[in-house]
Each structure stands twice: as structure tokens, then as C-alpha cells.
Amino acid sequence: MAQALMTETPVRADAGRFGGTPSIELRDVSKFFGQVPAVSGISLEVRQGEFLTLLGPSGCGKTTTLRMIGGFELPSAGEIVIEGEAMGDRPPYRRPVNTVFQNYALFPHMTVGQNVSYGLEMTGVPKPERQRRVAEALDMVRLPHVENRKPAELSGGQQQRVALARALVNRPAVLLLDEPLGALDLKLRKTMQLELKQLNREVGATFVYVTHDQEEALTMSDRIAVMNEGRILQLGTPGDIYERPRTRFVADFIGQTNFLEVEVIGSDGAAVEVDLPGSGPLRARPPEGVPAQGTMTLAVRPEKISLMADLPGSEIPGWDRLSGRLEEIIYVGTYTQYVLRLPGGQELAVHRQNRAVGEGEHPMGETLTVVFNPQSAALLAD
Ligand SMILES: Nc1ncnc2c1ncn2[C@@H]1O[C@H](COP(=O)(O)OP(=O)(O)OP(=O)(O)O)[C@@H](O)[C@H]1O
Ligand SMILES: [Mg+2]
Missing domain, CATH: 3.40.50.300 (P-loop containing nucleotide triphosphate hydrolases)
Structure with a gap:
């Protein structure tokens, strides 16, 4: 993929x-x-x-x-x-x-x-x-x-x-x-x-x-x-x-998506650099059919986001990184939804596969760092 x-x-x-x-x-x-x-x-x-x-x-x-x-x-x-x-x-x-x-x-x-x-x-x-x-x-x-x-x-x-x-x-x-x-x-x-x-x-x-x-x-x-x-x-x-x-509309109607309002800073062809207020710079996939400029919506699906703590190699070069306070934990069977509150006040849903019973549980209020591949972050015009 x-x-x-x-x-x-x-x-x-x-x-x-x-x-x-x-x-x-x-x-x-x-x-x-x-x-x-x-x-x-x-x-x-x-x-x-x-x-x-x-x-x-x-x-x-x-x-x-x-x-x-x-x-x-x-x-x-x-x-x-x-x-x-x-x-x-x-x-x-x-x-x-x-x-x-x-x-x-x-x-x-x-x-x-x-x-x-x-x-x-x-x-x-x-x-x-x-x-x-x-x-x-x-x-x-x-x-x-x-x-x-x-x-x-x-x-x-x-x-x-x-x-x-x-x-x-x-x-x-x-x-x-x-x-x-x-x-x-x-x-x-x-x-x-x-x-x-x-x-x-x-x-x-x-x-x-x-x-x-x-x-x-x-x-x-x-x-x-x-x-x-x-x-x-x-x-x-x-x-x-x-x-x-x-x-x-399409991102929202099909599956679940986080939408974050961002400001475009620049582009190097392969990725667009944007600023997420309160969190700092992120990289995203260039938008399709529209120029990358001004205020845009960054769309990233919860299952594309991983908890840093779950990744053994820890440093993933080029991936986006965000930190937020754990505010909600919803158990959904095959995965658990974590909702983080980002420093700028935005919410971010993260889906964590339930691989093993009792694996690395996190208490409410803990500050968690999450990462995702910029290619999984789409920039939308509306
Ligand atoms: N015979 C009709 N006379 C007047 N308005 C109609 C008629 N048939 C459909 N509409 C209107 O046309 C629009 C589209 O209706 P349509 O039945 O194609 O929707 P749909 O996508 O199949 O919706 P649903 O998922 O509820 O079946 C709606 O606003 C509906 O109220
Ligand atoms: Mg119908």
C-alpha cells in the first residue's frame, strides 16, 4: 500500500x-x-x-x-x-x-x-x-x-x-x-x-x-x-x-478520520510542511488537484497512528510526532480507541490494536507521544 x-x-x-x-x-x-x-x-x-x-x-x-x-x-x-x-x-x-x-x-x-x-x-x-x-x-x-x-x-x-x-x-x-x-x-x-x-x-x-x-x-x-x-x-x-x-466529506463518510486545521509553511515536492498550532511543524502528503497553500485540513485516520511506546525501534526517521494528554479510553474489542488532547486544544483519536491481553496499559491523564507516516496524512482543501 x-x-x-x-x-x-x-x-x-x-x-x-x-x-x-x-x-x-x-x-x-x-x-x-x-x-x-x-x-x-x-x-x-x-x-x-x-x-x-x-x-x-x-x-x-x-x-x-x-x-x-x-x-x-x-x-x-x-x-x-x-x-x-x-x-x-x-x-x-x-x-x-x-x-x-x-x-x-x-x-x-x-x-x-x-x-x-x-x-x-x-x-x-x-x-x-x-x-x-x-x-x-x-x-x-x-x-x-x-x-x-x-x-x-x-x-x-x-x-x-x-x-x-x-x-x-x-x-x-x-x-x-x-x-x-x-x-x-x-x-x-x-x-x-x-x-x-x-x-x-x-x-x-x-x-x-x-x-x-x-x-x-x-x-x-x-x-x-x-x-x-x-x-x-x-x-x-x-x-x-x-x-x-x-x-x-469523503474522508468523514468512509471510516473514521481526525481532522486538524493547519497552516501550510512550505513544500519539498514529496511532502508539504505544515504548522499545527500548539504542536509545531508536521509533514503531510501533497493534496490532489489543489495547491498546498494557506489554511488546510490535515486528515489522518486513527489506525495509522501508533503510540511511540509500542514501537520497539523508537526513532522513526521522517515520521510525524505529536504529544497529548490521554483523556478517553474506549475498548472496542479488536482495538482500543485512545483520545488525546493536543497542546493546541485539538482532539486526536488513536486506534491501538489489542494484540495481547493487558499489554502496556496507560492511565488517564498520562502524556503520550504518537507517530505516523506523513504519507498517511492527507491535506484537504475544505
Ligand atoms: N418521487 C419523488 N418525488 C419527489 N421527490 C423525490 C422523489 N423521489 C426522490 N425524491 C427526492 O430526491 C432526493 C433523492 O432521493 P433518493 O431516493 O434518490 O435518495 P437515496 O440516496 O436513495 O436515499 P436513501 O438512502 O434514503 O434511500 C431526496 O431529496 C428525495 O426526497
Ligand atoms: Mg434509496
Whole structure:
């Protein structure tokens, strides 16, 4: 990772997996509901077979974007192209797309088999082929032997898989998923997340996935589009988004981040020197797309910061160093969060892995020194 952080063009984990014409293109797409802008000028290319996630807070326009791709809403402006064809005002059933909604929306009076087979019947697929494809789709979602049951006789996770099978049975080029795991308990969600990701690889369809759960987005996606107020703020691999957030919103929305107001002093190309009031000079990674000048925000994640006392070699040349008074200790299981009060009054959260029981405990009020690699400290303009 450190290597990728230093290079100008980050190495993509997905290099070579995607190619050819984009599966979906949004060209400057906007949507107004009356006077209310729900989506404001989104441009996006989704690659063939890609797992792309739209991530953002409630009301930021994720569902509206997905519904426009599916044809359930028409854009107020802009164009949507799927598999090289402009969609115009084409209705949902004439797009090479299937949608899975949050509520499974299965027909309760039909068996699982009938539910999955429904779309094929509508398009006039003959019965023997229907039967074969229904069995195949249920196999794909790892649900054999339930064809004759009613939805009510299945668990929530199983019902969700039936909904998936129903969407997959038409072999769509594009699968749209709107918070499909929202109703499931945490454990089942985790299992289904892995299964969905695996399914994406197996069937080769393009997946556009909507969630407001950042962890879900990080674990499942090839790329994530972080949205806020109808716009895409940043598009990149989970590693890009997490390690190189470009704005405070993105750094704040995904994971936990310390934000410190600093003044830029100078730059030597590889790093920018800044002053943190009360603590003195620090070095940080140069900002992306904006000049390093004036007052900026230094963003550093708690897990990138180490207690000096935990590092055996003690002197780490070139690393940033801060000292503060220990004001809060929160035990979180895999790690403990320490909150330090810096001399200038700012708070700094530090995550310390709980490697061994009772390892080097520190009393409240103790002054602790912490260090971090300047490449882990991002400078943001806002
Ligand atoms: N049919 C509609 N009529 C009027 N306003 C709408 C309609 N659908 C959505 N909106 C508004 O558009 C904005 C975006 O809504 P959208 O449903 O796309 O958000 P979302 O990102 O999916 O949120 P959530 O995470 O809560 O599902 C919101 O302000 C919402 O109130
Ligand atoms: Mg929504």
C-alpha cells in the first residue's frame, strides 16, 4: 500500500479485468422532482462485468440514479447509454437490465419456482427451457430443492436469494441492486455480501449496487462512487477512496478520520510542511488537484497512528510526532480507541490494536507521544 501511495498513478487491483465498451454510461444526467434537484449532472462509465457501488447518505440520489438506469424514472436532462445503445424513454422491460429492490417483492401466493419462472413466461420462453433455467438460477444462488415452497416458508435471506434468482433468470447484462440486504441481520448480510460478489464474478453481468453502508461498499465493490447532494464526489477503487479521499466529506463518510486545521509553511515536492498550532511543524502528503497553500485540513485516520511506546525501534526517521494528554479510553474489542488532547486544544483519536491481553496499559491523564507516516496524512482543501 505504501508503494501505491507514493506513485503518481495508483496501481489498480482490477487492471485488465474490464475492457471494451462501457456497460453503462451516464452523460451529464440530472433529475428534478418539481423544483427539487435529486440528481445534478452525474457522468459515469460502468465497465463490463464491474461491481460498482453508489454510496452516500440518505437522500443523496442513489435510488433515483438507479431508477433512471432501470427506466423507472426518466432523466430531466442528460443521456443514459446501456451496452452502447442510448436508452431515451425506453421502458424498463425493454432494457437489458434487471432490478432487485430492498423488499424482496415476491408473489406470496406463488411457489418459489413460479416466482422465478414468471419473467420467462411473460417473454414466451417454452416450458422445458423455463424449467431448466429456473433450476439453474436457483442453483446459482445456492438454493436448490425449494422450488415448490411458498416464499413464507423461507427465511429472509432465502427469500432475498429467490429475488436474486428471479432477476438473474433473464440473464440480464446489467443487474441493479437497491440496498438488497437492508432487511437481513448482520451475520446473514455478511454471508450474502460474499455470495453476491462471487455471483458477479461467475455470471459476468455488470452489477450496480446501492448502499449507505460504507463497510459493505468497501468489501464488495470493484469501484465506489461516493455521492452527496445529487453529485458524485469521488469515484475510485475501495483502496483509493479509503486511502486517498479528496474531500473532507469523503474522508468523514468512509471510516473514521481526525481532522486538524493547519497552516501550510512550505513544500519539498514529496511532502508539504505544515504548522499545527500548539504542536509545531508536521509533514503531510501533497493534496490532489489543489495547491498546498494557506489554511488546510490535515486528515489522518486513527489506525495509522501508533503510540511511540509500542514501537520497539523508537526513532522513526521522517515520521510525524505529536504529544497529548490521554483523556478517553474506549475498548472496542479488536482495538482500543485512545483520545488525546493536543497542546493546541485539538482532539486526536488513536486506534491501538489489542494484540495481547493487558499489554502496556496507560492511565488517564498520562502524556503520550504518537507517530505516523506523513504519507498517511492527507491535506484537504475544505
Ligand atoms: N418521487 C419523488 N418525488 C419527489 N421527490 C423525490 C422523489 N423521489 C426522490 N425524491 C427526492 O430526491 C432526493 C433523492 O432521493 P433518493 O431516493 O434518490 O435518495 P437515496 O440516496 O436513495 O436515499 P436513501 O438512502 O434514503 O434511500 C431526496 O431529496 C428525495 O426526497
Ligand atoms: Mg434509496
